[in-house]
Amino acid sequence: MAEGGEVRNKQVLLKDYISGFPKESDLYISTDKAICLKVPEGSNGVLVKNLYLSCDPYMRLLMRKIEGPSVFTSFSPGSVITGYGVAKVLDSGHPNFKKGDLVWGTTGWEEYSLITAPNSLFKIEHTDVPLSYYTGILASGAVGQLVGQFAKLMGCYVVGSAGSKEKVDLLKNKFRFDEAFNYKEEHDLDAALKRYCPEGIDIYFENVGGKMLDAVLLNMRNLGRIAVCGQISQYNLDEPEGVKNLMCLVYKRVRMEGLRVFDYFPEYSKFLDIVLPSIREGKITYVEDIAEGLESGPAALIGLFSGRNVGKQLVVVARE
């Protein structure tokens, strides 16, 4: 194809709003659309070639119709889905970006995207680490493995929970968590937590919700803290499970606080200053589960909810 010409644009689209557990067939691949590889005259958009796409649990929340005002906008049936990704700028009408720049931020699950309002796009300055890391460790996603390692660096005793023996081994042997257990093999999560955290839990990083949160609440220590990042166990339910042990917040004066990555974007360079050296020096280990090709996108995304991925799940659309 000639640069700037129209090309077929392979895309991953949502078939229809879903409820319950998502299936691969809820998404489909299409090459019906063509895209011009130039930004329109007078636009301050950015035209990118997508390289790596991030698979994130929150994307399930956008696959249902969101009623009323929300921080999220649903995907549209028949339209391309969106998420975090790493891309290369092919053309730019925006002063912050120029052709050849590598960027990360919100993009489409397609070969090329025209990003008309690039306010959540960030230029990648450091390329001595794998580019794919900007879908994960250097952006967002696959949080648990990192939270545990950051906590270890800060001197915490770290206990992880995962859904298979393989992952438990990874947490203990590769990430050097002090302990880890397979929550699918524990009939009594409260008992499991008492076994692994006999003195109770000072800090819980919440990404699970439901029964796990209820068990954790019973095991929090006085003045403990719960950072609430997500609740993956709830995203496929039409109605969330109820959390019953909130009185533990009172008994133990626990603080529970939600966070969103967007709020911390202004501190991104500070984050890089801490994390990049840790990666270069091998103090932080990062495991990726890489699916090849946009066609493998639906299976990779859906696999998150059965825990098929080991490490950060991403999709390679192109390597450069």
Added chain:
Amino acid sequence: MAEGGEVRNKQVLLKDYISGFPKESDLYISTDKAICLKVPEGSNGVLVKNLYLSCDPYMRLLMRKIEGPSVFTSFSPGSVITGYGVAKVLDSGHPNFKKGDLVWGTTGWEEYSLITAPNSLFKIEHTDVPLSYYTGILASGAVGQLVGQFAKLMGCYVVGSAGSKEKVDLLKNKFRFDEAFNYKEEHDLDAALKRYCPEGIDIYFENVGGKMLDAVLLNMRNLGRIAVCGQISQYNLDEPEGVKNLMCLVYKRVRMEGLRVFDYFPEYSKFLDIVLPSIREGKITYVEDIAEGLESGPAALIGLFSGRNVGKQLVVVARE
């Protein structure tokens, strides 16, 4: 009776551990026990005559068998129940208290109590306000009416929720809340909150739990705060209702934090410095629902859970 002699001691006792909604007959009055009105030789306890007893929702939690370690200790079947009260010292082996002192703190639901470890007993220094206030506004209890008034003094727009038309009138006309509604008449609490707080809720003082908390979570504003003091709607349930909307903590980065009055005892004199002038100047209105005589104790306490009380419920054992 001669001072220092043995006297019959009327008591309110727990019949047996209960589940579900408490009944008056779960408590009983007895005068079987006698008490010596002197502290035992060598003890550093305090012997008090009880004047006012505070009826508090948390007491329901002590009427069931609490398994495992807990911040609370259950009442014992066949034993006197305990709670906050105002009392007069008749005899003291403790250097901080002397005969004639007025005190507030944890005491028994009985005419006379021997308090063997008076570490949660406080001397009353200011007696130009009603003594009964030390079971409530000047100690703990009937929190909602005060939280709303303190919030008004700090310039907040205050919306209250109560369980009868009479109480709603009280909140609006006597306590000068900006708005109040009867939650028993609202089929859709979410809609009610949207009507009364169209711009959302910045601060929620949580004393209800269950469905109310779930509706509040939907209506919190970004970076809002929830102080969790109690969850009265849950105390009579064998298993708490589940709270389903905790993902709102993430969407809106809400902080939810439990508190216990004990943690703030070291700041008690600072609290008095603020509150006593407000009471004297009439800036704070305080409503009490006073039951006469220890015999009326069981009904007064049980009445909390049907909302029979209007204002702070207390029991007068003796006036001096």
